[in-house]
Amino acid sequence: MGKTALSERDICTKYITPAIQQAGWDIHTQVREEYPVSDGRITVRGRMHHRAHPRRADYVLSFQKNQPIAVIEAKDASHSLGHGMQQAQAYAEKLDVPFAISSNGSGFLFSDPHRLVFDQAETTLALGQLPGPDALWHGYRRWKGLSEEARPVVEQPFYDDGSGRTPRYYQMVAVNRTVEAIAKGQDRLLLVMATGTGKTYTAFQLIWRLWKAGRKQRILFLADRNVLVDQTKSGDFKPFGAAMTKITKRQVEKSHEIYLSLYQAVTGSEEEQNIYKQFSPDFFDLIVIDECHRGSAAEDSAWRAILDYFSGATHIGLTATPKETNEVSNIHYFGEPIYTYSLKQGIDDGYLAPYKVIRIDLDRDLQGWRPSEGQTDIHGELIEDRIYNQRDFDRNLILTQRTELVARTVTDYLTQTDPMQKTIVFCENIDHAERIRQALVNLNPEHVARNRKYVMRITGDELEGKAELDHFIDPEEPYPVIAVTSKLMTTGVDAKTCKLIVLDQRIQSMTEFKQIIGRGTRIDAEHDKFWFTILDFRKATELFADPAFDGEPEKVYVPGANDPLLPTEDDDTEDTDDGSDPTDEDVLSPDDESPTYPYPTGEDDEGLVIGEPRRRYIVDNVTVAVIGRRVQYMGPDGKLITEELTDYTRKTVRAHYATLSDFLRHWEVSDRKQAVLDELAEQGVFWEDLTSEVEKTLGDAPDPFDAILHIVYGQPALTRRQRAAKARKSDYFERYEGQARAVLDALLDKYADNGVATIEDTKVLQMSPLDRLGTVVELADAFGGKTGYREAVRELEMQIYAS
Numbered sequence: 001m002g003k004t005a006l007s008e009r010d011i012c013t014k015y016i017t018p019a020i021q022q023a024g025w026d027i028h029t030q031v032r033e034e035y036p037v038s039d040g041r042i043t044v045r046g047r048m049h050h051r052a053h054p055r056r057a058d059y060v061l062s063f064q065k066n067q068p069i070a071v072i073e074a075k076d077a078s079h080s081l082g083h084g085m086q087q088a089q090a091y092a093e094k095l096d097v098p099f100a101i102s103s104n105g106s107g108f109l110f111s112d113p114h115r116l117v118f119d120q121a122e123t124t125l126a127l128g129q130l131p132g133p134d135a136l137w138h139g140y141r142r143w144k145g146l147s148e149e150a151r152p153v154v155e156q157p158f159y160d161d162g163s164g165r166t167p168r169y170y171q172m173v174a175v176n177r178t179v180e181a182i183a184k185g186q187d188r189l190l191l192v193m194a195t196g197t198g199k200t201y202t203a204f205q206l207i208w209r210l211w212k213a214g215r216k217q218r219i220l221f222l223a224d225r226n227v228l229v230d231q232t233k234s235g236d237f238k239p240f241g242a243a244m245t246k247i248t249k250r251q252v253e254k255s256h257e258i259y260l261s262l263y264q265a266v267t268g269s270e271e272e273q274n275i276y277k278q279f280s281p282d283f284f285d286l287i288v289i290d291e292c293h294r295g296s297a298a299e300d301s302a303w304r305a306i307l308d309y310f311s312g313a314t315h316i317g318l319t320a321t322p323k324e325t326n327e328v329s330n331i332h333y334f335g336e337p338i339y340t341y342s343l344k345q346g347i348d349d350g351y352l353a354p355y356k357v358i359r360i361d362l363d364r365d366l367q368g369w370r371p372s373e374g375q376t377d378i379h380g381e382l383i384e385d386r387i388y389n390q391r392d393f394d395r396n397l398i399l400t401q402r403t404e405l406v407a408r409t410v411t412d413y414l415t416q417t418d419p420m421q422k423t424i425v426f427c428e429n430i431d432h433a434e435r436i437r438q439a440l441v442n443l444n445p446e447h448v449a450r451n452r453k454y455v456m457r458i459t460g461d462e463l464e465g466k467a468e469l470d471h472f473i474d475p476e477e478p479y480p481v482i483a484v485t486s487k488l489m490t491t492g493v494d495a496k497t498c499k500l501i502v503l504d505q506r507i508q509s510m511t512e513f514k515q516i517i518g519r520g521t522r523i524d525a526e527h528d529k530f531w532f533t534i535l536d537f538r539k540a541t542e543l544f545a546d547p548a549f550d551g552e553p554e555k556v557y558v559p560g561a562n563d564p565l566l567p568t569e570d571d572d573t574e575d576t577d578d579g580s581d582p583t584d585e586d587v588l589s590p591d592d593e594s595p596t597y598p599y600p601t602g603e604d605d606e607g608l609v610i611g612e613p614r615r616r617y618i619v620d621n622v623t624v625a626v627i628g629r630r631v632q633y634m635g636p637d638g639k640l641i642t643e644e645l646t647d648y649t650r651k652t653v654r655a656h657y658a659t660l661s662d663f664l665r666h667w668e669v670s671d672r673k674q675a676v677l678d679e680l681a682e683q684g685v686f687w688e689d690l691t692s693e694v695e696k697t698l699g700d701a702p703d704p705f706d707a708i709l710h711i712v713y714g715q716p717a718l719t720r721r722q723r724a725a726k727a728r729k730s731d732y733f734e735r736y737e738g739q740a741r742a743v744l745d746a747l748l749d750k751y752a753d754n755g756v757a758t759i760e761d762t763k764v765l766q767m768s769p770l771d772r773l774g775t776v777v778e779l780a781d782a783f784g785g786k787t788g789y790r791e792a793v794r795e796l797e798m799q800i801y802a803s
Contacts (some may be wrong), residue, residue: 195518
C-alpha cells in the first residue's frame, strides 16, 4: 500500500511518532497525542443542546509533564507538508508555546517566528532532523527570558496524585506563566479566570510548585467567605496535609507553612483585633488573595492593610472579574493580568455552560407608579407623593402583587420545565428574599409538603438557611431546590447543578453581574447540566450589551403580555429592540433635583441600604402585569440569533450550498451522510426541532435530508418510511439473496425507525434483529468482507435518497 493511501492515524503511527522518538523525546513523559484544546462548544436551541466536536492537537511536545514547548499538527500524505501549519500555530498560541510544526509523514515544516532555534521563520526538515527536547527547551527559555537561576523554580513539576487528573490547557498556561514571572522576580500578579474554570485548583498548583521548589516557604491564602476557605481546605488544597492550617478563633499558630484565613478572622476595627500583626512583616513570602475584586483593590480596605503590612511578600490576586472604578482598581495594584481566561473563551471551548435569557418586563417597573392624593399603605402610613420606580421597589416601596407575580412566574417556569431543577433567586435585600420565599412556599404546596426545604432563604443573617448551603450545592442532594438569597451566594458558591438563575435584584455593577452569572456556568454532564436559563425581572441582562461583558447569551426572550413563558421555536421573531425601551432614567432621572427623592448611598454585604429612609411603604392594592418578554440564542459566531428557526436554517445551509444542485452533489459524494448533518449541526442547525416541524405537516418522521429539501429549497418532503418503501421496490435488492438480503431488509427497517446514522454505524449488526442473523464477521462475509458490506450500505443509501 502506497503512503498516499494511508490514513492520518497511519501516518502518525508509521512515520511521525518514530521520528519524534528518534529525536530523543520520551514518548511516555514528554509527548501527548490528541491533546485537548477544547471540549466542543455547546449550542442551545429550545430545550435541546448540541456539543461540537472537541479540538485536539495531534502532538504536544513538553519539557516535562504540563510544560509544553511545541505543537505538531499531522495530515495524511495527500496533503502538502505545510497544510496543517496554521492549525498548529493556532494551537501553539493557545498553549503559549513558541514552536509550531506541520507534517504529512514525509518531513516537518518547523515554524520558529522568533528565530530561537533556526535562522528563519519557517524551515523544512527531513524526518530525521526534528530538534530534541534540550534544544527546544533552551529556545523556550530564551523566548521567556528565563535565566539559569530561574531553572530550579521553573522546572519544579506539577502536583500529580497518580489518578490521571491533569490541568486543562488554560490552567496549565496560567500556572506556568505565574511561576515563570515569579522566577524572574515579579512580585505583584493578577490572574483573571472566569467563574467555573478552576481558579482554586490553579492556585493550588502554582503554590505547590513554588513551595516544593523552596522559592516560597510560608504562604497565606486569603478569602472573604468562610465557605470558600472550607471548600479550599477540604478540596483542592488537601494534598498540603499537615503543613496546612486554617486560622480560626483569632488564634495564631506559627508552626505551619500553608495558612488559610478569612480576612475578617485576622482583622478588626480595634487594633487588638488585627491579629495578623502577631506575625512579623517578613513571616509570609507569598500571599494569594481569592476573589480579590471584593476588597483588596480599595486602598482603604482591611485587605489592603494586610497586604501593606506584608508588603515584602509576593502578592497574587485571583478573580473572575477585576474591578476597575475611579475608587478601586485591581490593575493599579497588581498590574495587568499575567493571564486571562474569559467567560467567552470558556463557553467557546465548551468548558463552561452557555445560557439563554428570558427577560420579563413588568409594567410598574417600566412606567413607574405614583400614589393617589392622600393614599396610605396597609399600615395607614401616608405615602409620600412622588413617582416610584424600579429603584424603589422592595426597598422604599413594597408592591405585594409584584412579589406575587415574580414568584408565580418562577413557579410557572419550573412547572413547565422541571420543578426539581436547582434554582437561585437573587433579591434586593434580606427582607425581599423572605417575602419571595413565602410567596414561593404558598405557590408550591405539594412540593413543600413533600419536603419543607423545597424553598429555603439562604442569607447571611439566618443560621438554618446558611446551614443548607452545602446541601444546595451538593449534586447528590435533591433539597433545597430553590435558594432565595441577596448577596451571600453571589461569589464562590460552586453550584454545578444550578439550571435556573432568577434576577429580581437591580444590578449596576459589571463585577457583581459577572459573579452572579457565574453561579450557573459550570457543566455537570452526570446530572444533565449543559446549559442554564436566566429569568430576568430587573433588566439586569442589559449589561450583556456593555463592551466590558465578554460572554454573550445564547438567547434573550421577552414575551408579550399574552405570550407563553417558554417560547416555541417558530415564535422567535426578529428582534427590533434598538435600546429605546423606557428605562428607569426615562421615568425619573437621578439628575432631577427633587428633595423628596431619597437616593440610597450604598449597601452592606446583604443588600441592606445604608442611609436609606426608615419609611418603607407596603401597598397591596396596586396591580402589576407582564408587558414584555424576549428570548435570543447565541450562534456559533457569538452573535445573537433572533430570527425564526426555519429562517436561520435556510440562511445557514445556503451559506454552504447555494443551490439545490450544490447540496445534492455534496450529499451524493459523502461517504457518511451523518457527517454532513453533523457539520451543519455545529453551525446551530438542530435536526430534532426541524424534523418535528416538518413532521407536523407529514404526520410521520421525515429524514433530515427531507427537512433540508423542504425548508431550504422548497421541495416536497417524504417521511423515512416512504423513502424505505420506495427503496424496497428498486431492483437493487434483486442482486442479493439469503443472508445478505435479510441483512439489507433489516437495515432498511432500521433506517425507517431511526434514521441514516444508525445504518452507517457497524454496531447496528449487533442489534436486534440483525444479531439473530449471525455474528458481525459472518454478516460482513455475506457481502464478501468488511469492504463489500460498506459498499452495499453505500449503495443502499443511494437507493434511499434516489430522486
